[in-house]
Amino acid sequence: MSAWWLREPMAIVIILNGTTSAGKTSLARALQDVTSRPFLHVRMDDFLTMQPRRLNNHPDGFVFAPVEGAAPPEVLIKTGAYGAKLISGMRKAVAAMADSGLDMIVDDVWLREGAEQVDYIRLLSNHEVFFVGVSAPLAILEQREVARGDRDIGQARWQHTRVHIGATYDLEIDTGDMTPQQAALKVQQAFRL
Template identity: 55%
Template sequence: MAKVVILNGTSSSGKTSLARAIQRLANGPVLRVSMDDFLEMMPPRFANDDEAFSFRQVPNAEPAEVEIGTGSYGEALMRGMRASIAALADQGLDLVVDDVMLGADDQAHYRDVLAEHCVTFIGVRCALETVERRERDRGDRDIGMARWQFTRVHAGRDYDLEVSTDEVSPDEGARVILDAVGM
């Protein structure tokens, strides 16, 4: 039975840094799977397309917010990502997953496809001001995306553990998670 750690949080919340620290500090090998890697697999013409994922400025939002829409192609891609994660876990490989769960049934789908494995859901949180600063500093994100996700990404989620990246470094957060899951 594989161990799968699923990190869920807004864009720029620190999930990738946390996932890399988990890989580095774990007792054994841990594969990192990122939603961003799957998004980059799409043909460039789907980078902002209603069939895949659309990114729209919310009218009159102050400060700016970027709404994310998911079409049928995007939903199929995300379900395929979760099925791919299950296929890797079925081979006995431990994983850490970097995701932004916005769909109402995303967590349930993870539970279904990973039912035979030890799955731990981690809420990755930090202050809105922190994600907005990181979003600006990165320069590779639409300004306002993290703000739009902020109240949505954790809504209705059931976590085994939560980590505040405002309060702990990636290494400290990774150690807390690794201790909790025994990796």
């Protein structure tokens, strides 16, 4: 039996989908600590910061806009043409790394009623892919969002009712009632990582 790094380039890709402040990043980092094989952590947020600053809150990139009349506040996200290319490129980059034999945990936010999952299934058809829905009660999401201090308040509320529409999961995790380490062990055991 050969070592994992000498095997054919079929990767394991774990895709975490959930709202901002759901705990995806904390879960991914904890999961990296408990898996028997090394997993890269790929964050959608890192790709968003790659775009030129002039496209922040610009119609071609991503616009974070308050929902008029929403109380408590909600912040919607509009994706422009450049933003759509960036997110498509991220998913293709994930596929390219998987084709190189790199295992990954992908930290993503889906807002197109499951179309993102269809993209991943198509791009990663030669790999073992696990979809994990990450959620928490809205009150906890909002507490985390405020505590972080780096998000527009209201993103979690707006995403909460949208992010899981049309998605199907191999596992669902509620981070509201467990630590990142407990959640990571649940994922590790479910997929025998």
